[in-house]
Amino acid sequence: MADYTFFTVPMSRGQIARWALHEAGADYEQVLVDWANRPPELAAANPMNKVPTLIHHAPEGDRVITECAAICAYLADVHPEAGLLPQGAEKADYHRWLFFGAGPLEQAVVSRAMGWEVPEGKQGMAGFGSYERTIDTLEGLLSGRDWVCGARFTMADVYVGSQVDWALNFGSIPPRPAFVAYAERLRTRPGYQSAKAIDRALIKAAQG
Template sequence: MLTFYTNPQSRGRIVRWMLEEVGQPYDTVVLDYGPAMNSPDYLAINPMGKVPAVVKEGHVVTECAAICAWLAEAYPEAGLQGDDRASFLRWMFFAAGPLEAAVTNRALEVVVPPGKSGFVGYGSFERAVDTLEGALEGHDWLGGSAFSAVDLYVGAQVIWGLQFGTLPDRPAFLAWRDRLVARPAYIRATALDDALVAKA
């Protein structure tokens, strides 16, 4: 049995969606921010004191990109590993590194000094966004010929970015978002987390 540690107002929503795509049973442990995430019991699972985390048979996986990739490999019958592994890994790590850093720094109004763009992994916000847009041009999916875990992980960032205005409304992003949010697993996962938010 998988145990899923989350908060419905966190990146745990990405992993919830992935678990619904995988289709295996899992237990959910909802943790509030603050003391619950910093309790000795949970810090033994994730010393960072943050969610999400997944535990299976004593194995702990944290960080959304790692969880998505691990679940795709642990349950190959779900068909989420992608048939182009080079692209799968390339865009998974691009989103976890340069893209997220670029979007976060833009949101926090962090300005890279002139001539210092080489010191940050994304160069500039515009370059990171253009790179992702280029990867989607002429392709429905990032990991090959069908939807895979990399589309879920990177796509979740795009869905949020479009919703909150941290990414521009480019046609390739909008079309990809529309394909993603129509997936039954996305709809189920969203309903489960929205119900937890309403309950709280």
């Protein structure tokens, strides 16, 4: 049995988890989920019945990990040999921007894609404040450095980078130079390329 069982759908946030699995060098077996006919093992592991869902078959017993950002952080932790954990002073940026990605950034991008606007006078109650504020903050981060933690790629780049890469592809963030340059750096990662090749091939096969 592989170390991980990975429930995914090729055109989904499962792409984030697959990239993280490849960066970590993890041994996994995929279960491709049919939306209309989801395996009972998925709901048993994750009552949200969503992908990605990961089961780690640890020596002490199975552990379930859901939520893309948590999956990224967990894999970096369990596979320290992959060198994706933050060191020393990098820890602040690693945690700060990983949570920013999973909170304000995801909310801002999804709200924009859904056509939701924060009502006048309610920005203070919305965790992301406004789409513009969130996107400008992200641009500020990526304008001054190559990677989330500075000079070194960490697992935070898999998560924040996936948000940027995906949003650029779908036009849900503007193609500002800092975002485009960051996405270009991400796409040179062997782990990105091997993971995306699998999902792209699966998407192509499904389209016939």
